[in-house]
Amino acid sequence: MAGHIQDRWFATVTGPDGKPRKVNSDRHGSGARYWARYVGPDGTEKSKSFPDRQKRLADQWLAHTEADMTRGQYIDSRAARTTFQQYAEGWVPTQGADPNTQASMESQLRLHAFPYLGTRPLGSFQPAHIRDWVQQLQANGVRGSYARTIYSNVRAALSAAVDDGHLPRNPCAARSVRLPTVDTKRVTPWTTERLFAVRAGMPERYQAMVDLGGGGLRQGEILGVAVDAIDFRSDTLHVVQQLELSRSKHVFAPPKGGKLRDVPLPGPVAEALQAHMKQFPQVEITLPRKVAGGPLVTKRLVFTGPRGGHIWRTSLNEEARKPALASAGVILIPVAGAPHAEPRENGMHAIRHPLRSPSRRRY
Numbered sequence: 361m362a363g364h365i366q367d368r369w370f371a372t373v374t375g376p377d378g379k380p381r382k383v384n385s386d387r388h389g390s391g392a393r394y395w396a397r398y399v400g401p402d403g404t405e406k407s408k409s410f411p412d413r414q415k416r417l418a419d420q421w422l423a424h425t426e427a428d429m430t431r432g433q434y435i436d437s438r439a440a441r442t443t444f445q446q447y448a449e450g451w452v453p454t455q456g457a458d459p460n461t462q463a464s465m466e467s468q469l470r471l472h473a474f475p476y477l478g479t480r481p482l483g484s485f486q487p488a489h490i491r492d493w494v495q496q497l498q499a500n501g502v503r504g505s506y507a508r509t510i511y512s513n514v515r516a517a518l519s520a521a522v523d524d525g526h527l528p529r530n531p532c533a534a535r536s537v538r539l540p541t542v543d544t545k546r547v548t549p550w551t552t553e554r555l556f557a558v559r560a561g562m563p564e565r566y567q568a569m570v571d572l573g574g575g576g577l578r579q580g581e582i583l584g585v586a587v588d589a590i591d592f593r594s595d596t597l598h599v600v601q602q603l604e605l606s607r608s609k610h611v612f613a614p615p616k617g618g619k620l621r622d623v624p625l626p627g628p629v630a631e632a633l634q635a636h637m638k639q640f641p642q643v644e645i646t647l648p649r650k651v652a653g654g655p656l657v658t659k660r661l662v663f664t665g666p667r668g669g670h671i672w673r674t675s676l677n678e679e680a681r682k683p684a685l686a687s688a689g690v691i692l693i694p695v696a697g698a699p700h701a702e703p704r705e706n707g708m709h710a711i712r713h714p715l716r717s718p719s720r721r722r723y
Contacts, residue, residue, distance in 0.1 A: 363398025363422045365415065394418045398425055400436060439526045440483025445474045447482060447526060448517045459651040460606045460613060468510045469517075472502055477514070482526040485518070487534035494540055507540035554688060561684030566676065568636035569663060571629045572597075580604050581615055583671050586659040587642050592634065595625040601659075603670060609652035610670060612659060637662060645670045 371385040392409035396418040400406050410418040428435070452465050476493045493514075497507050515532040522530050531537065550558075552574075559570040572582050580602035589598045599621050604613040614620070625633065643664045648654040665671050682700035686693045694700050 363396060363425070365418050365422065366395040366397070367393060367415075368395055369393050369412075396422050398422060406436065406438075435483060435525060435528055439524070441481045442526055443478060444480050444482060444485075444517070444521075445478030447521050448473070448478075448514075451517050451520050460604060460611075463607050465513050468513060472497060472500075472510050473514050482518075482521050485527055485531045487531045487537050490514075490531045490534075490537050494538065497540060503540065504542050508542060511540055554690065557688035558684045558690065561687035563680050565636075565640050565666070566663070566680050568632045571632045575625070575629055576623055578602065578616060579673065580613075583661075583663060583673065583676075584612060584659075585662045587637075587662060588660070590625075590633070590662070592625075592630060595627070595630050597623045597625055599623055603647075603673075605673075606648070606650070606652040609648070610672075611648045611650060611652060611654065612657050613650050633662070640664070643668050 368391070369385055369388045370382045372380050373383050375381045393412040394410040394415050395407060396410065397405055397407040408418075408421060410421075448469055449466075452462055452469070455462060455465070473493070476496055477489065480489065494507075494511065497503075497510070502510065511532075515530065518527070518530045518532055521527055555570060555574050559567050562570060569582050572585070573579070575597075577585075577597075577599065581599050583603035584601045585597070586601070589600055590596075591598070599615055601612045602615050604611055606613070640663075642660045642662055644658050645661050645664070646656050646658040647670070649657045661670060663671055665675075678700070682691070685691045686700060691700060
């Protein structure tokens, strides 16, 4: 049997005859009687106390501990008491992800996981806790791919906790646990005619954005287009950065997934871009590189706001893009004082790959 059990109510002394005998200790009759001890895999002593008449439980505890160590399923009781929030807060910074991705993970866990799972000790996790949490997410309106991203972060953190010996198995791996549901409705690309109608509804200084969006650029990439990324001689746009938020601060960051690429500029798109650059002078903007607080970088941006600064995505969407969608009949014109609605299927993915029209093959 692993370890040793000490009866703290008695002490062993040598009698007058030279033989050992038991006598009452100073603790006799008070406090926990049995002290079970063993040396863990890390070389340190672990212990647990048991009251009077519970020596059998102490023996069983040591036997189970020995069996768990033999099977490779040993969990340190102190590690098991670490809460999910305590562990996850230390786990996120160890991930090799982009710093902005780490910030997003931290925000998602803080808002949607810690309020429900944060105070639970890792050793107490059961599949039922994950099932209840997923149900609570959906009840709070957190659904679709965003909910799955949050779930994936929780599952990854718990997997790391298993590897680190905080719990025996990942409760997310149980068959009874279901992923958050995702709407399988596909985004329908726009016709070229719809793209033109939305373009016409945009303020003039933003119209060329629609041309680039129809050519496959994401919104952040469009906002981050710099003069030195455009080669009109070969009609090529080098997509090397995007304008992104890092901890609520704008930064110049690599494109999504760090995928640098060259995008062809068809004649009409190149002409629209040249006309825009002639009408709206480019402005030098200085922002941190990759993360808030990073090294400063200065770029001459093609698209800027009316006051000469970089464009805020929220302002662009609320004050320009959504009204353009409404004017083109893509979404309903709201009643006075109400915000514009924007179904997911009419987001940037719909703009990025419009259906080609045989009669007006512009892109």
